[in-house]
Amino acid sequence: MPQDQVLAVGSALGALALVVFPGVWRVSRYAVTVAHEGGHALMAVVTGQRLEKITMHAFTGGATHIKNPSPGLRWFVTALAGYPAPPLLGLGAAHLVVRDQVRPMLMLCIGLLAVTFLHSRGWFAPLVVVVIGGLVYLATWRVSQQTREAIGYGIAWFLLIGGLRAVSVLHSLHRSKQGKGSDATELKELTAVSARFWVFLFYVVAIGALYLGGRVLLHL
Numbered sequence: 322m323p324q325d326q327v328l329a330v331g332s333a334l335g336a337l338a339l340v341v342f343p344g345v346w347r348v349s350r351y352a353v354t355v356a357h358e359g360g361h362a363l364m365a366v367v368t369g370q371r372l373e374k375i376t377m378h379a380f381t382g383g384a385t386h387i388k389n390p391s392p393g394l395r396w397f398v399t400a401l402a403g404y405p406a407p408p409l410l411g412l413g414a415a416h417l418v419v420r421d422q423v424r425p426m427l428m429l430c431i432g433l434l435a436v437t438f439l440h441s442r443g444w445f446a447p448l449v450v451v452v453i454g455g456l457v458y459l460a461t462w463r464v465s466q467q468t469r470e471a472i473g474y475g476i477a478w479f480l481l482i483g484g485l486r487a488v489s490v491l492h493s494l495h496r497s498k499q500g501k502g503s504d505a506t507e508l509k510e511l512t513a514v515s516a517r518f519w520v521f522l523f524y525v526v527a528i529g530a531l532y533l534g535g536r537v538l539l540h541l
Contacts, residue, residue: 325419329538332471336478340486351449353407353483354383359437360406361385361399368395375437377446392511400507404488404523408530411480414473415534423473427461430476474538481534485527492520 339349358375362385365372370387377383385403390396417426434454441447460472494500495516505516505523535541 323540325540328471329474329540332474333478333482333535333538336475336482339479340482346486349479350483350487351377352453352479353487355434355437355450355453356407356410356480356484357403357487358383358385359433360402360404362437362440363406364399364402365395368398370395370399372440374442375440375446376443377441377449378443379445383446397508397511400504400511401519403504404484404491405526405530406484407480407487408484408527408534411477411482411484412530412534412537414477414480415537418470418473418477419537419540423469424461426473426476427457427469430457431461477534477538481527481531485524485531488520488523488527491523495520 339345354377358377362372362375365385365387370390373386373388375383375385385399387396387399390399414426417423431454434450434457438447438450438454441450460469464472491500491503491505494503495505500506500516503516505519508514508519509516
């Protein structure tokens with residue numbers, strides 16, 4: 322097996338461990354939450370809405386707050402963007418990693434985290450962003466090229482796999498009738514299309530991104 326594929330497989334197993342084991346996932350999922358809320362925030366800005374703040378709470382996820390949101394197309398696009406954001410970011414990261422653009426990819430992560438930090442409120446959200454940003458900074462400038470490459474692969478895999486895990490958690494909440502207030506419920510209220518459809522759509526995006534990103538990372 323070529324060295325690049327060995328690295329890809331090893332980093333995939335490491336990312337899988339961060340997602341599969343419940344005790345580890347309780348901590349690692351905050352990185353997925355940051356990407357999720359970043360997706361909402363980005364689409365809010367792109368669609369011309371006023372981003373008020375991003376909040377996160379221990380063990381309860383996060384929220385992106387828009388000032389005076391209007392229940393129209395702009396709010397629909399903003400609500401839709403959360404769950405697809407982590408796997409799509411992972412797909413983009415995969416393409417950069419295999420093109421030997423790991424450092425630019427990590428610098429882009431730092432830039433996105435900096436913007437997220439500026440809009441974070443409370444104490445928990447800024448803390449999570451600073452911790453993740455610090456780790457990405459160390460990976461960008463303080464490690465060897467080989468280690469940096471392995472971290473780049475790991476980040477891409479983690480966003481791809483973690484994005485799928487986040488959708489499965491949403492699915493479980495709706496199956497147990499605990500999905501009130503979720504993105505799928507919000508989309509249902511905006512469109513009159515069932516929450517199940519939106520969960521299914523999130524699955525399609527996450528599984529598709531994982532399939533395509535996996536092929537890219539494994540050089541298939």
